[in-house]
Amino acid sequence: MKLTGCQIIVETLLEQGVTTVFGYPGGQVLHIYDALYQYRDRIHHVLTAHEQGASHAADGYARASGKVGVCIATSGPGTTNLITGLATANADSIPVVAITGNVPFELIGTDSFQEVDSIGLSIPVTKHSFLVKDIKDLPHIMREAFRVASSGRPGPVLVDVPKNIQLATLDYEPQPPVEKTPDQKPDETLLKQALELLKESERPLIYCGGGVINGNCADALVALAEKADAYAAFSMMGLTAMDCRNPRHLGMNGMHGRFVATKAFSMADLVIACGVRFTERATGNKAKFATNAKIIHLDIDPAEQGKNIDATLPIAGSLRQMLEYLTAHLPQKTNTLWHEEMEAEKQKVAPPHQTEGYLQPHQIIHAVAKKAPADTIVATDVGQHQMWVAQYYPFQKPRTHLTSGGLGTMGYGLGAAIGACMATGKRTVLFTGDGSFGMNLNELATAVTEDLPLVVVILNNNRLGMIRQWQGLFFDHHYMATVLDRKTDFVKLADAFGAKGYLARTESELRHALDQAFAMASPSVINCIIPPEENVLPMVPPNGSLDDIITK
Amino acid sequence: MFNENQFAVSIIVTNQSGVLTRISSLFSQRDFNIDTFTSGRTNDPEVARITITATGDNRKKDQLLKQISKLYDVKKVELMSPENTILRELLIVKVKASGDGLRTVLDAANVFRSKVVDMSPGSVCIEMTGESAKLDAFLTYVAPYGILEYCRTGLIAVERGANCLYDAKEEQSQTA
Known part of the structure; x- marks a missing residue:
């Protein structure tokens, strides 16, 4: 079957089971869009308002479904606009395939219209990128892109297709979808050493990261926690690996983590780190981190071991295999003393701060959670609201919490929520701040066009709250460029986009808005006015430790 | 042979344009210091061989080797021991x-x-x-x-003796 490069691109997408792509047309992808027109009954193309939105939507689609997300953009500015989304996916190890058009060969290097070095731009922000130089390579490269994106530690892959390749023809032979490269088998002698450490331990603490979510092994993690009679602390990316109602679940640790989760690291005699990379936001001062504990570091990526922290016992390979091996070979443990200590620590949690006359962040988050079924996907943007969601939202199932953890991309949330909504077909919630929402709110147009059941909850303090918090704590209250006091009316703005807007200043207004929003099948925006001066607490200052923790 | 904390690494990469950019980009991304960098063809036309000398403590060295081996185009990476090279x-x-x-x-x-x-x-x-x-x-x-x-x-850099850094056939049979 003789097909053009563009047709082969779409055929290989179908071959991989892709049914939805996010993108934005342009000069150098016109032919790809013509192929998408031919195949429009088999692939749904979601037009976003901006290529960045397309890249975040592909990312959200991947996080929600576990499948590879796909986005398409034209050359030049189309590609540069994708870069933030690819970097976001790269920092959180999310499988995305980005297809970019480029100018034909004879124009490459001539600074032609909308030409940019797409491969050069992609190198530091992707797992890999391919420039297609020969039509004969195109089917293989498309398949490789999916294999590379989803195998091992996942990540984004960019495929740059010059226009002449899009138009060239080739005999195309369909193939079954590519399979992931099997994960590396862990070394059994090392696992035996890990077993010994687990047997000896009286205060085991599992430290769970995004690798557990990406590796789809939350069940295996919970099983090990039971067998080892361990407590579990979570990086923000790993927060949904265990039902938060499980008494072993201590919550997020680190800079804005729960006090008990941060404290547990100084009390544990063994930390079993699973798919987590010990960033400085999570550990604070590394010299004072987990000083009484030996550390077993399990990760699919050996490069994470010895990067941020020197573990007692690093083991690389399939996380599921490692967790299952340990659970299978460990005799049932009972750590009575550890329970007593941790349960006592749990009692010391201070109630959240209250400011009279305002809706409180935790109150809003709990009210939303009450309306949302347990499998509801909750996306966030970046800043104070993101931390409050991590602290207060009662997550129960893996892949229900979508947030830009590594790169911390403000403006990530709306695109990601749209992608998640497309992947699940279910009502999706976005918590955002007035600052973050302001960055990419144009995607409200996409949500309205696709008629998505999306509930956007703005925690509006009319501040860039997190930066304002730092200025208050560490810069002598010099509030430079963080007091927005903008006149934007988010209710009217929602209406202008064709969504439904609500204002919530009181509990009853909030209840009414949520009742309406959760009854609708189309997008809504709830503008919740929160105290302008509220800080996220507790807070371990940068490079600090438990000794420096700020609690009020 | 080497200054303190200096070491040599041999890398086999697919012989394609852009590969050198990826390797050198990694050095700037990860703040590794390159002392020397050479690249050239080998007996196998499919691959090129790069020799890098760099300076860094054991943590940097370990990270450098691990990060390089993660690159898609890299077939093999080896730290060259000064005594046997x-x-x-x-x-x-x-x-x-x-x-x-x-x-x-x-x-x-x-x-x-x-x-x-x-x-x-x-x-x-x-x-x-x-x-x-x-x-x-x-x-x-x-x-x-x-x-x-x-x-x-x-x-x-080349290892002494009959042992070779890379054999395409052998590598294929190992990954298969």
């Missing part, structure tokens, strides 16, 4: 010399077993291969006569 570098140096000075420089070139590749009134061009320390020693010796310019290739 043939390390060579090429130097071309242009020295300002005439009369007695020229004679001394030529004598030194002879002692260092190097080759005179060009002469002009007032200057001589000398080519020399060897371990970096030998090239350093020669440059120090001729410096008083006036070095006009010189150029070094950076190290290339």
Whole structure:
């Protein structure tokens, strides 16, 4: 079957089971869009308002479904606009395939219209990128892109297709979808050493990261926690690996983590780190981190071991295999003393701060959670609201919490929520701040066009709250460029986009808005006015430790 | 052979454009210091061989090896042990010399077993291969006569004995 490069691109997408792509047309992808027109009954193309939105939507689609997300953009500015989304996916190890058009060969290097070095731009922000130089390579490269994106530690892959390749023809032979490269088998002698450490331990603490979510092994993690009679602390990316109602679940640790989760690291005699990379936001001062504990570091990526922290016992390979091996070979443990200590620590949690006359962040988050079924996907943007969601939202199932953890991309949330909504077909919630929402709110147009059941909850303090918090704590209250006091009316703005807007200043207004929003099948925006001066607490200052923790 | 914390790494990569960019980009991303970087063809036309010398403590070294091996185009990475490796570098140096000075420089070139590749009134061009320390020693010796310019290739490295860094067939059977 003789097909053009563009047709082969779409055929290989179908071959991989892709049914939805996010993108934005342009000069150098016109032919790809013509192929998408031919195949429009088999692939749904979601037009976003901006290529960045397309890249975040592909990312959200991947996080929600576990499948590879796909986005398409034209050359030049189309590609540069994708870069933030690819970097976001790269920092959180999310499988995305980005297809970019480029100018034909004879124009490459001539600074032609909308030409940019797409491969050069992609190198530091992707797992890999391919420039297609020969039509004969195109089917293989498309398949490789999916294999590379989803195998091992996942990540984004960019495929740059010059226009002449899009138009060239080739005999195309369909193939079954590519399979992931099997994960590396862990070394059994090392696992035996890990077993010994687990047997000896009286205060085991599992430290769970995004690798557990990406590796789809939350069940295996919970099983090990039971067998080892361990407590579990979570990086923000790993927060949904265990039902938060499980008494072993201590919550997020680190800079804005729960006090008990941060404290547990100084009390544990063994930390079993699973798919987590010990960033400085999570550990604070590394010299004072987990000083009484030996550390077993399990990760699919050996490069994470010895990067941020020197573990007692690093083991690389399939996380599921490692967790299952340990659970299978460990005799049932009972750590009575550890329970007593941790349960006592749990009692010391201070109630959240209250400011009279305002809706409180935790109150809003709990009210939303009450309306949302347990499998509801909750996306966030970046800043104070993101931390409050991590602290207060009662997550129960893996892949229900979508947030830009590594790169911390403000403006990530709306695109990601749209992608998640497309992947699940279910009502999706976005918590955002007035600052973050302001960055990419144009995607409200996409949500309205696709008629998505999306509930956007703005925690509006009319501040860039997190930066304002730092200025208050560490810069002598010099509030430079963080007091927005903008006149934007988010209710009217929602209406202008064709969504439904609500204002919530009181509990009853909030209840009414949520009742309406959760009854609708189309997008809504709830503008919740929160105290302008509220800080996220507790807070371990940068490079600090438990000794420096700020609690009020 | 090496300064403290200096080490040599050999890398086999697919012979494609853009691969060198990916490797050098990794060095800037991860804040690794490159001392020398050489790349060239090998007996296998599908691959190229890169030799890098770099400086860093054990943590940096370990990270560098692990991060390089994650790159898609990298087939093999190996840290070259100084004891069991043939390390060579090429130097071309242009020295300002005439009369007695020229004679001394030529004598030194002879002692260092190097080759005179060009002469002009007032200057001589000398080519020399060897371990970096030998090239350093020669440059120090001729410096008083006036070095006009010189150029070094950076190290290339091959393991002693019959063992080879890379065999495409063997690698394929291992991954299969």
